Amino acid sequence: MTLDQPSTIQDPSAIDILRYRYHHGTNLGSIYVLERWLHPSMFPDDTSGSSELESVKGWVANIGLEATKEKFEEHWEHAVSDNDIDWLVKQAKCTTIRLPIGYFDLPSFTENTPFEPYVHVYLAAWPTIRTLISRLRAHNIGVLLDLHALPGGANCGDHSGTNSSTASLWKSAPNRDLGVRCCQFLANEIKSGLQVTGIQIVNEADWESDRMYDWYDECIDTVSAIDPSIPLIISDAWNLSRAVEYSLKKNVAYPSQPTCPVIIDTHYYWAFSDADKQKSPQEIIAEVNTKLTELDGKEGSVIDRGAVQAIVGEYSVTLAEDSWSKSGDTPKIDLVKQFGQAQSRRYQARTGGAFFWTWKMDWLPGGEWGFQAQSDAMSGSLVTPISSRVPASNIYTLLERANHRRDERMYDAVHHHVAYWDHLTPNTPCEHWRYENGWKVGYRDAYIFFEGRQTESVGKANKIGSVELWVLKRIRESGFQGDFVWEYEQGLRRGIFDFNAVAGI
Known part of the structure; x- marks a missing residue:
């Protein structure tokens, strides 16, 4: 005899559709977490660093606190125009923006951090983020809030907010606690009516980071206690197999208490490793279809195994010059197109969505790094989902x-x-x-x-x-x-x- 309980199923709501539809998207770009290579105009000439902290520090030293505040606010407020949104909808067929933010963009989270002296600069950051989310939402575009820059850094990159070259989030209890409180703040904002597709609790965590999965547990428990409907996205830390096993344990059919659904974020680049530089573009294009095989045999039976869902939070059509030099007689423009199309097809077949890196930068349309360039009708490298092409x-x-x-x-x-x-x-x-x-x-x-x-x-x-x-x-x-x-x-x-x-x- 079964002990069935009453069903609570209702028709999919608007927010259900925003969250669970296929995400054909892009990252916003270097707006709320600055990277010098994308927005050199946001760095004083005499500043040597390449991170958000070095930018704000340099401008305050050069023009003062108030003028820096005005400069940053102008950068935020003019990042996305109405024409930009129209282009996203009509040309790019974009459903979702992955929006990288830093803990310093949230209200009252900089105490005892390197950003504490500059808290005045960021007073309008979160209000402008909320406004951008609402503007995009009004045009059928969802936003994935990506905690790209966490206190101490989840990785050694300057896109974690500083040039410290250390991943100090994992070895610092105060930093990890502050990261949890950032998730808590965002969850409360969503619970209070902010409509987003989910919260990414960390970006590109370092491989085998100490206490990482324990910290994931804490973030998931904290957000679940506020609103268990919010999708939470974790970094695979460059080890998708381990993240798959973790998510299967989290996404069980009958949890002991209501729990947020967990999605794995994995990134694919072929431009950086020495091994990839030895490959020709044709070899790399063929390799695309070998990715995401860690999901094989793990899907299809939530009752037996739990659920696993991945997204590709970052990808591009960029290759190293070493690879391009091995192209043979095939024109580069043709190989870029083939590379983008191969990735589009693979990610649409095996994931819940993919987000190009990136959109907004000083040097639009951005070449092989540019969502604008690659979404152009003449490019043809990014294939939109078949559903988006229905007249x-x-x-x-x-x-x-x-x-x-x-x-x-x-x-x-x-x-x-x-x-x-x-x-x-x-x-x-x-x-x-x-x-x-x-x-x-x-x-x-x-x-x-x-x-x-x-x-x-x-x-x-x-x-x-x-x-x-x-x-x-x-x-x-x-x-x-x-x-x-x-x-x-x-x-x-x-x-x-x-x-x-x-x-x-």
């Missing part, structure tokens, strides 16, 4: 087709499921009604994602991207218990698949 005039017809074929597809799916299991295990009791129930939920969910929520500024033609986490969410909400919930799960997955097949996405 608006066809959407109503496709929805009508999905309604018309629903019962036929459901009968076919249920019939094959029952026949298969009756043949395989003829004398074993089953609860096939759960499969049909799951199919109905999955088909309707995919339908509503595609239909959108026009009255709530969520456009049409969305496709469920984070399928594993959506299945996890629906299992938790179903109230189903016992030995046959797997039938519900498989029906749910088939329902999503069948709608996508009918709609051609």
Whole structure:
């Protein structure tokens, strides 16, 4: 006898669609966490450093605190124009922005940190971030808040906010505690109505960082206690296999208490390592399809294994000159296009979304580092998801087709499921009604994602991207218990698949 609980399933909401659809996106760029190579104009000529701290320190020394505050505020407020947003929607087909921020951009988090003397400069940082989120949200673009620069640094790079060249987050209890409090602050803002797709709690954590997964536990517990619906994104720390095993344990169907869904962020670059510099562009392009195999065999059964979902938080079409020199007779422009298309196809097939590095910089359109350059119609290197290419005039017809074929597809799916299991295990009791129930939920969910929520500024033609986490969410909400919930799960997955097949996405 099963002990099913009442279902809490409701139709997908606007925020559900923003969070769980496939993310075809870009990083914002060097706006709230400065990097000199992207925005040299934000660094005084006599400043030798390349980080946010060196920029603010240099400007205060040169022009004073108040003028520096005005300079930074102008940088933030003019980063994204209305025309930019229009371009994101119409040309780039961008669904989501990964927005790198630093702890210094949040209110009252700089005490006893290197940014404490400059707290006045950052008074308007968080309000302008909120404004940008709202402007993007009004145009059907979600925002992933990325805690790119944490106190002490999660890695040794200048994109952690300083030029200390150390990853001091992991060895400092006060720094780790401050990082948790940053997550807590963001969670409370979201709980109070700020609509974002999730919180990335750390960017590019160093390989095998001490206490990293313990710190992840603390951040996840803290945010879950505030709002367990918020997707939390962790860094794989360049070790995707270990992150997969961790997330499977976190994303279980029946947690002891409500827990946020956990997504893994992994990054792919082929321009930096000595090994990659020895490869030709053609070899690297062929290698793209070997990535993300750590997910193989880990998906498809949340009930048995837990859920794992990855995104590619950063990628580009940049290669080292050593690699380009091995191109042979093939023009570079053709290889860049092939490289971008190979990545687009792979990430769309195996992840919940991918975010190009990067968009905003002094030297737009940015070449092989530029989302603007690579999203240009002439470039053709970034392939937008097939759902984004459905003509608006066809959407109503496709929805009508999905309604018309629903019962036929459901009968076919249920019939094959029952026949298969009756043949395989003829004398074993089953609860096939759960499969049909799951199919109905999955088909309707995919339908509503595609239909959108026009009255709530969520456009049409969305496709469920984070399928594993959506299945996890629906299992938790179903109230189903016992030995046959797997039938519900498989029906749910088939329902999503069948709608996508009918709609051609």
